[in-house]
Amino acid sequence: MRGWRLKCTQCGAEWILNVSFRLNEMGKIYHYCPKCRENSFHEVVDKV
Numbered sequence: 617m618r619g620w621r622l623k624c625t626q627c628g629a630e631w632i633l634n635v636s637f638r639l640n641e642m643g644k645i646y647h648y649c650p651k652c653r654e655n656s657f658h659e660v661v662d663k664v
């Protein structure tokens with residue numbers, strides 16, 4: 617396992633966040649989106 621696939625709820629971009637803790641238990645994640653270039657809410661798509 618490398619991390620989690622996150623989907624930005626603002627622009628729809630999917631990207632990989634390389635952390636090992638259980639993000640899926642947190643619900644929506646407020647994180648920097650590389651495409652929006654600002655912080656936005658993300659959904660956890662799946663484990664990668």
Ligand SMILES: [Zn+2]
Nearest residue numbers: 624627649652
């Ligand atoms: Zn975005």
